Amino acid sequence: MASSRFQLVALLVIFSLVITAQSEREKEEMDGPCRLRGTCNEDSDCDAHCHRSTDAVAMDGHCLFDRPTPVCCCLFD
Secondary structure, eight states, X not given: OHHHHHHHHHHHHHHHHHHHHXXXXXXXXXXXXXXXXXXXXXXXXXXXXXXXXTOSSOEEEEEEOSSSSOEEEEEEO
16 A cells, blocks of 8 residues: 555656656747747857757747847747
């Protein structure tokens, strides 16, 4: 009985960790037409952030330097 209870608790913990990791990974902010994804030092740094395999359409990325931490502005082509 204790073994099955432990397995259930372990399964719930793993499930909640997976959900949390997925929501953190997919979190992005909209700023006008831009999807803000990741940090950058130059426009070429945004290629990885704006060309995800999960995107329906490839996006063009530009680095925005007008924020405390420069971020990638991803725009649909």
